[in-house]
Amino acid sequence: MTQNIDPSLRGSVAIAGAATFGCGKVPGYTDMELLAGAAKRAVADAGLTMQDIDGLCTASVTATMWPMAVVEHLGIRPGFIDGTMLGGSSFIAHLMPAMLALQSGQCNAVLVCYGSAQRSSTFNRREIVASRRMLDPQPYEHPYDPILPPSAYALSAARHMHEYGTTREQLAEVAVAARQWAQRHPGAYDRAPLSLQDVLDARMVSDPLTVRDCCLVTDGGGAYVLVRAERAKDLPRPPVYVLGNGTACWNRQISSMEDLTVTATVDSGRAAFAMAGLTPQDIQVAQLYDAFTINTLLFLEDLGFCKKGEGGAFVENGGIAPGGHLPVNTNGGGLSWGHPGMYGIFALIEAVQQLRGECGDRQIAGVQTALAHGNGGTLSSQSTAILGTAETL
Amino acid sequence: MSDNETGVQRAWQARLDQGEFMLQQCGACDRHVFYPRELCPHCGADALSWVPASGQGTVYSVTTVRRKDEAGGDYNVSLVDLDEGVRMMSRVEGVAPEAVHIGMRVTAHVGMKDGQALVLFTTPGEQQ
Ligand SMILES: [Zn+2]
Numbered sequence: 001m002t003q004n005i006d007p008s009l010r011g012s013v014a015i016a017g018a019a020t021f022g023c024g025k026v027p028g029y030t031d032m033e034l035l036a037g038a039a040k041r042a043v044a045d046a047g048l049t050m051q052d053i054d055g056l057c058t059a060s061v062t063a064t065m066w067p068m069a070v071v072e073h074l075g076i077r078p079g080f081i082d083g084t085m086l087g088g089s090s091f092i093a094h095l096m097p098a099m100l101a102l103q104s105g106q107c108n109a110v111l112v113c114y115g116s117a118q119r120s121s122t123f124n125r126r127e128i129v130a131s132r133r134m135l136d137p138q139p140y141e142h143p144y145d146p147i148l149p150p151s152a153y154a155l156s157a158a159r160h161m162h163e164y165g166t167t168r169e170q171l172a173e174v175a176v177a178a179r180q181w182a183q184r185h186p187g188a189y190d191r192a193p194l195s196l197q198d199v200l201d202a203r204m205v206s207d208p209l210t211v212r213d214c215c216l217v218t219d220g221g222g223a224y225v226l227v228r229a230e231r232a233k234d235l236p237r238p239p240v241y242v243l244g245n246g247t248a249c250w251n252r253q254i255s256s257m258e259d260l261t262v263t264a265t266v267d268s269g270r271a272a273f274a275m276a277g278l279t280p281q282d283i284q285v286a287q288l289y290d291a292f293t294i295n296t297l298l299f300l301e302d303l304g305f306c307k308k309g310e311g312g313a314f315v316e317n318g319g320i321a322p323g324g325h326l327p328v329n330t331n332g333g334g335l336s337w338g339h340p341g342m343y344g345i346f347a348l349i350e351a352v353q354q355l356r357g358e359c360g361d362r363q364i365a366g367v368q369t370a371l372a373h374g375n376g377g378t379l380s381s382q383s384t385a386i387l388g389t390a391e392t393l
Numbered sequence: 394m395s396d397n398e399t400g401v402q403r404a405w406q407a408r409l410d411q412g413e414f415m416l417q418q419c420g421a422c423d424r425h426v427f428y429p430r431e432l433c434p435h436c437g438a439d440a441l442s443w444v445p446a447s448g449q450g451t452v453y454s455v456t457t458v459r460r461k462d463e464a465g466g467d468y469n470v471s472l473v474d475l476d477e478g479v480r481m482m483s484r485v486e487g488v489a490p491e492a493v494h495i496g497m498r499v500t501a502h503v504g505m506k507d508g509q510a511l512v513l514f515t516t517p518g519e520q521q
Contacts, residue, residue, distance in 0.1 A: 139402060140428040141482045143511045146470045147458055154456040155472055162454070162495045206470075207457040207491075255472055255482040256428075260454055 003246055003271035005096075010275055011393045013099045014232035014239035016109075016225050017046025018352040023220035023338050024189045027120040031060065032073055034340075035115030038221030039074060046225040047236040048109060053225070055080035055101055055110030057094035061118070061341045062128060070113065080107040086249065086383070087376025088289055090114075091222070091345035093247040093383035098226050108227065115221035116341035125217055141253055147206055149291065150214055152254035152378035154206035157294040159260040161208065163309065166297065168208050170312030172199035174293040175212050175335050177321035182332025184322065184362035189218050189338040213293040215333075220340035222349050229393075240352045241393060243278065243369075244386035246271025254378045261309075265302035265373065265382040272371075272384040273304070280304040283386070284367045285354050286326060287347035289375040290333040296320070299373050300328075303384065322362070330354060330362045344374030348385060355389050368392050401429035404443075409510040412503050414448060416477055417441040427479035448501035450475040450514065457490040469493045473514055475501075487515040 021037030022029055029037075035058070043050055056078040060066035067083035080101040086093050091112055098110040118125055133142055146152060160166045176196055182188035194212065202210035232239035248267035251257045273279060280303060288299040297311030305326060306314040314320070320328035331337040331350040338346070351370035353359050368391050374383045399407070401417075405428075408415050417426040421438030432439055450473040457467050469490040474480050485493045486504075499514035 143506060143509065144470050144482050144484050145458065145468070146456075146482065151456050151458055151470055155454040155470070158456055158495065159454040204457075204459050206459065207455075253482075255480055260472075 005275045010243050011241040013102050013226050014229050014241045015352050016227045016232045016235045017042045018224040018349045019045050021221040025119055026219040029117050031115045031117050034221035035113050038223040039113045042223035042225050052109050053111045054078050055107035057082040057112040059085040059090040086381035088342040088344045089374030089376035089381045089383040092374035092385050095245040102228050110226040113223035114345045117219050118341045119217050119219045149378050151206040153292040154209045156260040157208050166312040171293040172196045173315040174296045175199045178329050178333040178335040180321045181330050182336035185331050188332040190336045215291045215339035218338035218340050222345040238356050240355045241388050243388045244272035244276030247383040249381040252380050263298050263302050263379050265299050268382040268384040269303040272386050276386040283369050283371045285364045285370045286328050287351045287372045289343055290335050327364050348372040351387050405429045414446045414512050415443045416446045418444045425477035425479045447476050450499050452495050452497040455493050483514050485514045
C-alpha cells in the first residue's frame, strides 16, 4: 500500500489542548463520565468552551453507537463526526479525517475523546471478553480458547524469538524501562521497583509472556482538541503541530496475519514519515503502544528505529530507559503508567506534553519532534503520528 | 460456490461435522484459501471450490495458555501452516503443551469440543 498524502497538510492542524482525567483506579465513574472529565479539561486547556466544539471523534470498547451518546452527553452539535473503531489505534487514526475536515471547512474545532472504567466497572474485562465472543465472533479462533488478546501477542513473541533469537530477557527490558519512566511520573499507576528477574519470575500467562509482559488494566479518560494552525497561534497553549499521520490495517485475527514479526506499522510509519519529511533519526521521543512487551520491539523495527530482528538488541542495557539512546514511553506506557482498555490516545497525550515541556522529572530536554504510535486489536490496525513544535514547521 | 445453500461458514462446519476437513481453492490463481470466503482474498476471483485438505502441516508459532489445574491445566494453542499454504489456529494434542515447538510436523484430525466438530492436530512421531 502506498499513501501519497498531500504535503500541504503537514503542520496545517495543531493540537491546542490535551488532558487526562480519572486515570488509575477510580471507582464510581462510568466510561462516559471519565470521557467527559477529560473532554472538559482538554477544551479548557485549549482556551475554548464546549460550545466551540463542532467536530467529534470518539470510540468505545463496548458501545457501538457511542458517538451519538457522546454528542448528547456533552451537549454539542458537531458537523463532523468520526466514530471509526480500530481498537487502541483509533484515537491516533482519527487525526487524518479530523485534519481533512478542518481543512475543508467542515468544522473548526475537533474534540477527540475517550473514557474507560475498565478497572473499576462492575462490567469488567472478563465479561467484555465473554460478550464479545457473541457480539463479534471469531469462529475460526475462539474454539481453541486462546486468551485474547495475550495469546495472540504471545504467538508473535514466540515467532520473533524463533526467527531472530530474541530473548525473554530482552522482552523484560521493555517492562523494566517502562517502570523506570513511571517512577518519574507521579500519576503513573505502578511505580514499584521492578527488575529483569522480577519480570522473568512473574506468573506466566501465555508463554513466553508473563503478567509483567502484559499491560495494566486501569480506568481513565483522555481527550485532545484540534484546530487549524493559524487559529492555534492565538490560543493560550503552545501549539503542537501534526506533521505526519498514517494508518494501516492488514488483518483482524492473529491467525490471518501473514508474518507475525512484521506489522502494518511498516505502512503507517512510512506514510507518516513521508508526510512529515522526517526520518526515524529526527525523532527525539517515541510513545509506542506497549500493550505487551513484544509490541515495543515490533514497532521500533517496523518504524525504522532499528532493523527487523534487532529490536531486542536495541532495548538491551536500558536502551529505551531513562538515559538510553532513545526515550520510549516516557510516561511509563501501558505497562506501568496505565491502560484503560484502549491506550492510543494516552500515547499521543504524552507526546503532546513532552513537546509542551510539561513533563517534570521525566521531561526530555529540548524536544521538538515526537512520535506517537497506536496499535489496535491483536497487532491488527496501526496508526502513526509525528508531532512537532513551531520550530519544526 | 453457486451450489451452496448456506453461507460458507456453515457449509464448512457441516462438512466438518461429517468428519471432512475441507479447504477452498481458487480456480483463477490456484491458491488455497482458509478460512472460507466468498471471493478469493488473493486475487479477487469468484472461483472458489471445496477441496479436501491434506491434513499435513507445520507449527508456525506456539503458546502454552496457562490455566489452573482444577480448571483443566495448561493447554497448547498453535498456528499451523498447512502444506497447501494456508494458516489456521488450532491445538496440537497428544503431547505435553511445552513439547510443541515451531517447525514441528503435525497431522490434522477432526475432533469434538463442546458438541462441535473442530480441526485438531497430533504429531505422529511424538505421540504418547
Ligand atoms: Zn485467487
